[in-house]
Amino acid sequence: AQSVAQPEDQVNVAEGNPLTVKCTYSVSGNPYLFWYVQYPNRGLQFLLKYITGDNLVKGSYGFEAEFNKSQTSFHLKKPSALVSDSALYFCAVRGLNYGGSQGNLIFGKGTKLSVKP
Amino acid sequence: EAQVTQNPRYLITVTGKKLTVTCSQNMNHEYMSWYRQDPGLGLRQIYYSMNVEVTDKGDVPEGYKVSRKEKRNFPLILESPSPNQTSLYFCASSNSGQTGAEQYFGPGTRLTVT
Numbered sequence: 663a664q665s666v667a668q669p670e671d672q673v674n675v676a677e678g679n680p681l682t683v684k685c686t687y688s689v690s691g692n693p694y695l696f697w698y699v700q701y702p703n704r705g706l707q708f709l710l711k712y713i714t715g716d717n718l719v720k721g722s723y724g725f726e727a728e729f730n731k732s733q734t735s736f737h738l739k740k741p742s743a744l745v746s747d748s749a750l751y752f753c754a755v756r757g758l759n760y761g762g763s764q765g766n767l768i769f770g771k772g773t774k775l776s777v778k779p
Numbered sequence: 780e781a782q783v784t785q786n787p788r789y790l791i792t793v794t795g796k797k798l799t800v801t802c803s804q805n806m807n808h809e810y811m812s813w814y815r816q817d818p819g820l821g822l823r824q825i826y827y828s829m830n831v832e833v834t835d836k837g838d839v840p841e842g843y844k845v846s847r848k849e850k851r852n853f854p855l856i857l858e859s860p861s862p863n864q865t866s867l868y869f870c871a872s873s874n875s876g877q878t879g880a881e882q883y884f885g886p887g888t889r890l891t892v893t
Contacts, residue, residue: 694879705783705869705884706822713879752821766812766837767882771821 664689666755668770675743675777683738683773685753694756695736696767697727701749709751712736723747743777750774781806783885785870791891792860800855800888802870810873811853812837812882813845815866822869828853860892 665688675681687693694713698706710721717729727738738751753770783804792798804811812827814837824837828847842864844856853872857864867889871882 696881698884703887705886706871706882707884708881711879711881766824766827769814769822771819 664755664768666753666768666770668751668753668773670773671771672774672776675775677745677777677779678742681740681743681747681775681777683751683753683775685736685738685770686734687736687753687755688734689755695727695729696754696756697721697725697736697738698752698754698769699723699749700752700772706752709738743775745777745779748775748777781883783870783872783883785868785885785888787888788886789889791893793893794861795859797856797858798860798890799857800868800870800890802853802855802885803851804853804870804872804883805851806872806874806883807850808872808874808883809850810880810882811847812871813843813853813855814869814871815839816869816887817866825855825868857890860890862892864890865892866890 667686696711697709699709700706709725710719712719712729720726725740750772752772754767756767786801809830813825814822816822823839825843826845828834831850834845867887869887870885873880873882
């Protein structure tokens with residue numbers, strides 16, 4: 663069965679410091695991996711995705727994520743955090759062989775990122 | 780502007796009173812889905828639709844119904860709401876022709892059942 667784990671409920675970072683939000687996954691076949699961000703009272707917004715190719719993926723707002731197949735991880739990173747990055751972050755996975763060609767996204771439980779000035 | 784809209788945004792109702800939450804997208808997406816978000820549980824899929832007249836259960840379908848008569852609309856129906864359906868609901872859509880396509884989410888509907 664597919665699954666996604668975000669081991670940290672909350673991550674606290676000082677503004678200007680690098681941040682990492684962790685994600686590990688379990689899926690049959692090659693994974694499609696996604697990160698979404700949710701700001702207060704808003705829907706989820708797409709940040710970035712890994713489909714194939716370069717293991718380092720760059721996305722919106724200066725975020726990037728590194729796909730590590732051996733560790734089955736897809737950690738979200740940013741070199742220098744901003745207070746405005748404070749939000750809820752969700753990792754999601756879709757397995758190629760699950761639910762046909764489209765498959766369904768399986769979401770992690772979310773990690774709250776708090777960036778302090 | 781490409782978007783997914785949901786209505787209403789907020790709803791307070793009583794147990795057993797049928798309600799419908801509408802969802803509409805203007806991107807001509809084939810795939811649409813409903814999720815509920817609960818603290819500590821993340822997003823869980825309720826129902827999804829691969830195209831018009833094609834719907835299927837997600838992980839938590841009990842107590843919900845959906846229909847997909849038109850490509851742009853995917854309403855969520857609670858025929859007899861119960862307090863355990865108090866939650867934040869999101870509709871999403873994507874282009875199912877691309878297996879790596881990201882989903883676009885609506886703004887959410889906060890439902891309270893008393």
